Amino acid sequence: MAKTFTIDGKVVPFEEGETIIQAARKAGVYIPHLCYHPEFKPHGSCKLCTVKVNGWQTASCTMRAGENMVVESNTDELNSERRTLTQMLFVEGNHFCPACERSGECKLQATAYDLGMMTPHFDHFFPNRAVDASHPDWMLDFNRCILCSLCVRASRDVDSKNVFALTERGIKTKLIVNSKSGKLGDTNFSVTDKAAQVCPVGVHIRKRRGFAVPIGERRYDKAPISDLSHEAAVEVK
Amino acid sequence: MSNNQSESVTDVVERVVAKHGRDATYMVQILREVQEVMDWISPEVMDELQAALGVPRTKIEGVAGFYSFFYLEPRGRYRVLFSDNITDRMLGNRVLLDRMCSNLWVEQGKLSEDGLVSVDTTSCTGFCDQGPAVLVNNVAITHLTDERIDQICDLIREQVPVVDWPTEFFEYQDNIRRKDLILNSNIAPGEAIRAARARAMAPSAMSLGRGDHARAEVESLRMRALSPVECMPATHENPGGSVTLISEMRRSNLRGRGGAGFITGLKWEACHNAPLKPGQQRFVVCNADEGEPGTFKDRILLNAYADLVFEGMTVAALAIGARRGFLYLRGEYRHMKDHLEAVLSRRREQNLLGENILGVQGSEFDIEIHLGAGAYVCGEESALIESLEGKRGTPRNRPPFPVTHGYLDQPTIVNNVETYASAALIMIMGGEAYSRLGTPKSAGTKIHSISGDCERPGIYEYPFGVSIAEMLEDCGARNVQAVQIGGPSGVLLAPSEFDRRVGFEDVPTAGAFMVFNNGRDMFEVAKNFTHFFQHESCGFCTPCRVGTSLLTNLMDKLDSGHGSPYDFNEIEKMNQLLLSMSHCGLGRTACNPVLHTIAKFRHVFDKRLMSDDFVPAFDLDKALAVARQMTGRDDEGAHLKTMVSFGEH
Numbered sequence: 048m049a050k051t052f053t054i055d056g057k058v059v060p061f062e063e064g065e066t067i068i069q070a071a072r073k074a075g076v077y078i079p080h081l082c083y084h085p086e087f088k089p090h091g092s093c094k095l096c097t098v099k100v101n102g103w104q105t106a107s108c109t110m111r112a113g114e115n116m117v118v119e120s121n122t123d124e125l126n127s128e129r130r131t132l133t134q135m136l137f138v139e140g141n142h143f144c145p146a147c148e149r150s151g152e153c154k155l156q157a158t159a160y161d162l163g164m165m166t167p168h169f170d171h172f173f174p175n176r177a178v179d180a181s182h183p184d185w186m187l188d189f190n191r192c193i194l195c196s197l198c199v200r201a202s203r204d205v206d207s208k209n210v211f212a213l214t215e216r217g218i219k220t221k222l223i224v225n226s227k228s229g230k231l232g233d234t235n236f237s238v239t240d241k242a243a244q245v246c247p248v249g250v251h252i253r254k255r256r257g258f259a260v261p262i263g264e265r266r267y268d269k270a271p272i273s274d275l276s277h278e279a280a281v282e283v284k
Numbered sequence: 285m286s287n288n289q290s291e292s293v294t295d296v297v298e299r300v301v302a303k304h305g306r307d308a309t310y311m312v313q314i315l316r317e318v319q320e321v322m323d324w325i326s327p328e329v330m331d332e333l334q335a336a337l338g339v340p341r342t343k344i345e346g347v348a349g350f351y352s353f354f355y356l357e358p359r360g361r362y363r364v365l366f367s368d369n370i371t372d373r374m375l376g377n378r379v380l381l382d383r384m385c386s387n388l389w390v391e392q393g394k395l396s397e398d399g400l401v402s403v404d405t406t407s408c409t410g411f412c413d414q415g416p417a418v419l420v421n422n423v424a425i426t427h428l429t430d431e432r433i434d435q436i437c438d439l440i441r442e443q444v445p446v447v448d449w450p451t452e453f454f455e456y457q458d459n460i461r462r463k464d465l466i467l468n469s470n471i472a473p474g475e476a477i478r479a480a481r482a483r484a485m486a487p488s489a490m491s492l493g494r495g496d497h498a499r500a501e502v503e504s505l506r507m508r509a510l511s512p513v514e515c516m517p518a519t520h521e522n523p524g525g526s527v528t529l530i531s532e533m534r535r536s537n538l539r540g541r542g543g544a545g546f547i548t549g550l551k552w553e554a555c556h557n558a559p560l561k562p563g564q565q566r567f568v569v570c571n572a573d574e575g576e577p578g579t580f581k582d583r584i585l586l587n588a589y590a591d592l593v594f595e596g597m598t599v600a601a602l603a604i605g606a607r608r609g610f611l612y613l614r615g616e617y618r619h620m621k622d623h624l625e626a627v628l629s630r631r632r633e634q635n636l637l638g639e640n641i642l643g644v645q646g647s648e649f650d651i652e653i654h655l656g657a658g659a660y661v662c663g664e665e666s667a668l669i670e671s672l673e674g675k676r677g678t679p680r681n682r683p684p685f686p687v688t689h690g691y692l693d694q695p696t697i698v699n700n701v702e703t704y705a706s707a708a709l710i711m712i713m714g715g716e717a718y719s720r721l722g723t724p725k726s727a728g729t730k731i732h733s734i735s736g737d738c739e740r741p742g743i744y745e746y747p748f749g750v751s752i753a754e755m756l757e758d759c760g761a762r763n764v765q766a767v768q769i770g771g772p773s774g775v776l777l778a779p780s781e782f783d784r785r786v787g788f789e790d791v792p793t794a795g796a797f798m799v800f801n802n803g804r805d806m807f808e809v810a811k812n813f814t815h816f817f818q819h820e821s822c823g824f825c826t827p828c829r830v831g832t833s834l835l836t837n838l839m840d841k842l843d844s845g846h847g848s849p850y851d852f853n854e855i856e857k858m859n860q861l862l863l864s865m866s867h868c869g870l871g872r873t874a875c876n877p878v879l880h881t882i883a884k885f886r887h888v889f890d891k892r893l894m895s896d897d898f899v900p901a902f903d904l905d906k907a908l909a910v911a912r913q914m915t916g917r918d919d920e921g922a923h924l925k926t927m928v929s930f931g932e933h
């Protein structure tokens with residue numbers, strides 16, 4: 048007999064060592080998430096995936112599943128708090144969706160839609176962040192970075208290059224690249240790197256190819272992010 | 285401390301990196317020591333570090349950028365940081381800061397034009413009882429007055445090295461006002477270790493709690509079978525001694541003094557029982573980060589009772605079977621490092637640290653001091669461990685906990701300074717006797733750092749159970765409006781609550797006790813604390829990173845008279861979010877000061893409310909501040925007050 052726990056009443060089997068989000072997605076249960084990616088060590092920083100386990104909130108991407116756990120996820124309370132988190136991420140950076148190449152493919156935008164975010168609610172911070180276009184084939188628009196560290200992990204753990212890292216702290220936390228000039232063009236980054244494929248938002252942009260997919264046919268135009276059918280396609284490119 | 289012109293960047297980096305065995309887990313120590321010579325972490329320093337340590341530049345930059353005492357831009361040869369806790373403010377630190385800035389012709393937070401000096405603020409430096417205080421190149425100067433500020437300015441202008449400044453500048457007091465168990469103790473070095481050994485060798489059934497009987501019997505049988513030397517609790521070789529010491533700790537009911545109040549004996553037991561993989565060992569860590577504003581009792585323990593603290597750590601090492609220990613000392617206490625190193629070397633000479641402690645073969649333990657570099661969050665135990673490993677001080681995902689996966693993923697106990705001091709005394713007096721002190725759920729005594737509006741600020745030790753009123757009486761506080769207990773993350777008490785008592789069952793505290801009299805504006809207090817949390821948020825998790833900034837913006841909005849009751853709901857909602865979604869205790873307590881102030885001193889908010897309804901935060905006049913600064917104008921015509929005054933008249 049496989050061990051099980053429940054999410055919103057549904058019985059979910061799991062294997063020893065699996066996290067709640069891993070077991071959930073295998074069982075076809077969607078839990079909102081931004082910094083989690085099945086191929087990488089979980090980070091647990093965005094907190095979108097927060098669930099209640101036996102009444103206590105915890106990030107489901109870092110919490111291991113346990114026998115007979117009672118997990119709540121798709122509740123008004125949690126979804127409303129998750130919506131607030133997406134609003135926070137929107138006002139923290141500069142997200143001008145209509146002008147963004149990743150619109151329709153962006154997980155922040157799609158998650159916010161799915162959670163019913165209608166306004167940013169908070170005052171915008173309008174941070175001053177420069178774009179890095181120094182690389183011949185690649186561009187970094189830091190205005191959209193949500194500090195999920197996925198490109199950091201990919202570059203470190205898969206590409207073994209450490210091209211990206213976070214520095215500073217608090218609201219000033221920012222992404223940097225591994226060169227004295229601070230420019231991507233002076234690093235050994237390559238467009239074939241894993242780090243080039245994991246950004247959930249629109250920081251990492253390929254040059255000379257824009258808006259390739261027409262509006263209406265983009266990934267999240269077709270089905271909301273909560274539709275697990277395209278999860279495989281999104282994350283295992 | 286200041287430039288040694290003869291040494292090149294390469295030489296300095298090479299010397300420091302070699303000293304630390306080219307080990308990148310010493311990154312925080314390396315950066316600090318290099319900066320002490322070079323004044324900042326320049327791009328050249330970074331190049332050399334990269335080459336010498338063989339780590340990516342991003343790693344060095346990521347760590348250096350995290351800690352507020354590391355400078356990636358020039359900050360001058362003299363770096364003056366004004367402690368900016370609310371108690372410093374109440375003592376007039378802002379006026380002194382302005383005085384210094386205008387005297388030295390420098391703008392706060394900027395480097396002077398001649399590149400000589402920078403003046404800025406920093407979170408509480410632990411001298412609330414003798415403020416206002418500054419750190420100059422990480423050395424503390426207290427009791428600031430106008431004259432002293434002017435003297436400092438002269439010394440800086442004349443470029444006198446800080447080491448040559450008048451010694452009286454660097455004098456500070458312990459201000460011990462009330463002693464109890466710990467502060468009255470006067471044990472000889474080694475006494476607690478000997479007592480622990482004696483206990484471990486003779487585990488009489490009498491000294492054991494009921495639940496431990498079976499285990500004790502097995503243990504004493506085993507003890508008798510061993511030769512006297514072998515039956516010493518000599519680290520890992522002898523689990524028997526460990527069990528006895530741990531039971532003694534459990535019997536004492538000692539709970540951690542760092543805030544959370546976890547039962548110390550249980551923590552040690554969990555660490556002792558954690559399995560070791562091949563090549564692994566256990567570690568003892570003393571948390572001397574003391575970052576909670578208003579707390580300075582660990583400073584006194586380390587200054588005047590260092591032996592007791594190290595003794596406690598050594599006892600802990602015997603109990604869990606550890607050979608290495610760390611004292612994580614906050615960067616603000618850099619001035620105590622030499623003194624502490626001296627105590628450690630003396631203890632090594634006395635055979636109380638190092639190999640064959642007190643002549644017992646195989647008994648080995650030593651302590652290293654690691655300095656922090658200006659990050660409150662590094663007081664959180666898993667962030668502290670990250671910092672010990674030379675990383676950014678980001679709290680880890682837990683579980684697993686440090687007792688099984690701590691320093692370099694090995695079993696580690698992290699305890700507060702006062703916890704170790706208490707543990708040493710427990711070994712001497714016995715857990716049973718200790719547990720009778722204080723109250724049923726809070727055994728023993730607690731040391732408080734009292735500051736703010738009172739006649740006798742300083743250090744007070746009481747058994748648990750003392751009432752707030754009694755403490756206020758003892759420190760000579762009059763016309764008291766409120767007391768903040770446990771620092772910004774603790775609780776704010778109004779006079780109607782002064783009969784409440786200190787203890788885990790009523791008012792828990794990590795040791796801060798700030799008194800505010802009737803003349804104080806409690807809004808300013810809450811605002812100061814809110815800014816503290818925003819400044820100290822590590823930025824790892826969304827709710828705290830963004831939430832603490834939103835909260836400070838909101839407080840500033842209320843302060844400027846643009847708030848409405850609508851904003852109270854916003855604060856309440858923010859609190860819920862931070863409570864349920866934050867990654868660590870910092871985020872979870874960040875709303876406390878505002879919430880407690882609204883609940884207990886609502887009038888200070890009301891008087892700032894402009895309207896009963898929503899008012900946008902956008903302030904046209906404020907938005908023009910940049911333009912005013914650029915044009916050097918600040919006259920009436922450069923302001924947009926007209927609309928508001930129309931409304932008011």
Ligand SMILES: Cc1cc2nc3c(=O)[nH]c(=O)nc-3n(C[C@H](O)[C@H](O)[C@H](O)COP(=O)(O)O)c2cc1C
Pocket residue numbers: 539540541542543544545546548571572573574575576660661662663664665666698699700701703868869870
């Ligand atoms: C943000 C934050 C800051 C903390 N700062 C300190 C500190 O400065 N000193 C301390 O002893 N504990 C601090 N703690 C508590 C530690 O995480 C930990 O619980 C404590 O060191 C355990 O020791 P104890 O059991 O002896 O109290 C802090 C916790 C948090 C969440």
Ligand code: SF4
Pocket residue numbers: 191192193194195196197198199222245246247248250251
């Ligand atoms: S650039 Fe993208 S992947 Fe990298 S940290 Fe920012 S949001 Fe995450």
Ligand code: SF4
Pocket residue numbers: 661678679820821822823824825826828829866867868869870871872
């Ligand atoms: S709650 Fe704040 S301090 Fe703690 S991990 Fe999150 S951002 Fe960092």
Ligand code: FES
Pocket residue numbers: 079080081082083090091092093094095096097106107108109
């Ligand atoms: S997905 Fe779990 S915290 Fe981001």
